[in-house]
Amino acid sequence: MISENQYFDGNVKSLGYETADGKSTIGIINPGEYQFGTAQKEIMHVVEGELSALLPDSEEWKLFSAGSHFEVPANSSFKVRSEVQTAYLCQYR
Amino acid sequence: MISENQYFDGNVKSLGYETADGKSTIGIINPGEYQFGTAQKEIMHVVEGELSALLPDSEEWKLFSAGSHFEVPANSSFKVRSEVQTAYLCQYR
Numbered sequence: 001m002i003s004e005n006q007y008f009d010g011n012v013k014s015l016g017y018e019t020a021d022g023k024s025t026i027g028i029i030n031p032g033e034y035q036f037g038t039a040q041k042e043i044m045h046v047v048e049g050e051l052s053a054l055l056p057d058s059e060e061w062k063l064f065s066a067g068s069h070f071e072v073p074a075n076s077s078f079k080v081r082s083e084v085q086t087a088y089l090c091q092y093r
Numbered sequence: 094m095i096s097e098n099q100y101f102d103g104n105v106k107s108l109g110y111e112t113a114d115g116k117s118t119i120g121i122i123n124p125g126e127y128q129f130g131t132a133q134k135e136i137m138h139v140v141e142g143e144l145s146a147l148l149p150d151s152e153e154w155k156l157f158s159a160g161s162h163f164e165v166p167a168n169s170s171f172k173v174r175s176e177v178q179t180a181y182l183c184q185y186r
Contacts, residue, residue: 002103002104002106002121002123002178004097004106010095011095013095013097013108014108015106015107015108015119015120015121017121017178017180018178019141019142019177019178020177024141024180026108026119026120026121026140026141026180027108027119028095028108028110028119030095045140047119047140047182048112048117048119048182048184049112084112084113085095085110085111085112087110087117087119087182089140089141089180091141
């Protein structure tokens with residue numbers, strides 16, 4: 001099963017799948033700023049493009065370019081901002 | 094615009110977007126074997142999971158794990174085989 005998801009009026013779309021280590025999604029984020037909530041811990045990898053992220057308990061935006069990643073604890077919220085269409089991998093584990 | 098595509102009865106799904114360097118797609122390939130044709134040159138990156146590929150002018154399947162990539166020339170065809178759901182990035186350029 002490959003699940004299809006979209007958020008923010010289609011400005012974020014993702015495809016979900018399963019790995020031996022847990023659920024993952026890959027997705028695209030259109031230019032803009034978005035706030036996400038987490039139910040589980042998330043490891044967000046920037047695959048192509050770049051994202052700025054405002055992580056929980058942080059007051060500063062940090063820039064993450066392709067090949068880098070950041071982690072977000074369960075039951076928290078974070079913001080991301082992109083200036084170009086950006087591809088990501090999100091691992092729930 | 095984030096385009097949505099699916100192939101092989103939904104066993105391959107992808108999301109398309111634009112970068113400063115050209116078009117890209119990210120997608121998921123379900124377990125199985127699939128043959129693709131190329132119109133443009135493609136650079137295929139394995140993001141999570143692993144793919145075996147039978148490239149044009151090759152008689153041997155080669156295994157590509159997460160973090161590796163292979164290139165396929167324009168106007169050719171190649172086969173991929175996966176044993177697990179595998180995420181990829183395809184750059185057309």
